[in-house]
C-alpha cells in the first residue's frame with residue numbers, strides 16, 4: 490500500500506536519537522532547547538516553545554492568548570478536530586467559518602468585524618494570506634494552525650515568523666512536514682506569550698530561588714505537555730532536511746498537475762499565489778464521483794484518504810455555532826475531495842504508478 494503520507498527517516502535521524510538515549514537527559518532537556526532554537530531560527534520568530542503534540546501546542550496557545558469562557562473563536566470547519574477542540578479546552582466557544590474555494594482555506598472576509606480571535610489553518614500546506622486578506626478588521630488574537638505548513642512561505646516570509654499573528658502552532662506527527670513521532674511547537678515574537686506557553690507546558694511552575702533553591706510556586710492549572718529530548722533529537726535531525734522535503738513535495742505536485750491537466754475526471758488543488766511557497770503536506774484532488782474513485786484507488790493499492798470530514802459533521806459538534814453565512818463551500822468541496830500520496834520518500838516510480846491509476850480511471854469514465 491502506498492500511503493497518502495509517510496515519514497522519511499534516515500541513518501542520521503537514528504543515530505541522533507541513539508546519542509540521546511546514551512546520555513543523561515531523556516525528558517525535556519538541552520536537546521529540546523536546541524530544537525526550539527532550530528525551529529525559531531528556521532521560521533524567523535523570536536521564540537519557539539516545544540510541546541508534546543500539535544494538539545497540546547494549540548491548547549497552550551489558546552490559553553496563553555487568554556481565550557476562555559465568553560470568548561468566541563473563529564475556525565474553519567474543514568480541518569482536523571484538534572483545531573476546534575483547542576478552543577473548547579479553554580472554555581471558549583468555537584464558531585465555524587466557510588472556506589474560500591480558491592484556496593480551501595478559511596474565508597477571512599466572512600469573519601465579523603468585532604471578532605476577538607481566529608485560528609486560520611494553512612490547509613494542505615497552502616498558507617493563508619494574512620497580509621492581503623480582506624479582513625473587515627483584524628481580530629485581536631490570531632493563532633495560526635500551521636500543522637501542515639512548516640517549510641511553506643507567504644510573501645511575508647516563512648510560515649511561523651508571526652508577521653501577522655500572535656502565535657503559530659506546528660505538529661510533528663509522522664505525516665507532517667517533519668516528525669518527532671509525536672510533538673508540536675508554538676512560535677511567537679512576544680516574550681510574555683512565550684513565558685506563558687512555558688508555564689502552561691510544565692504544571693504552571695514558577696521557580697523562586699530567592700526564597701530557597703527548592704522553592705517554586707504554582708498559580709495556574711498547567712499540564713505536563715513537555716517534549717522529550719529523544720523526540721527533539723529526531724526533530725533537530727529532520728529539520729536539516731526540511732527544505733529538501735518541501736522541494737520533493739513540490740516536484741511531485743508538479744508531476745501530478747501536469748498529468749491531471751490532460752484528464753477530465755479530476756481537478757488539481759488550489760495553487761500558491763505569486764511570492765508564496767506551498768508546503769504540499771497534502772495533494773487534494775477534486776472529483777464529482779468521489780466514492781467510486783476512492784474505492785478504485787484503495788483497491789489498486791493506494792492509501793488515499795479524505796481530509797477532512799468537516800468539524801460540523803461530527804456528533805461531538807451538535808449545537809456548535811456556525812457563522813450565518815453557512816458552510817456551503819465546505820460541504821461542496823468536502824463531497825469531492827481525495828488526498829492522493831505525496832511524501833518526500835516517494836520515488837519517481839511511485840509517482841508514475843499514481844498517475845497511471847488516475848489515467849486508467851479517467852479512461853473508463
Ligand SMILES: *Cc1c(COP(=O)(O)O)cnc(C)c1O
Nearest residue numbers: 542543544569571636660661662
Ligand atoms: C495534525 C493536526 C493537528 C494536531 O496535531 P497532533 O500533533 O497530531 O496533535 C492539528 N491541526 C491540524 C490541522 C492537523 O493536521
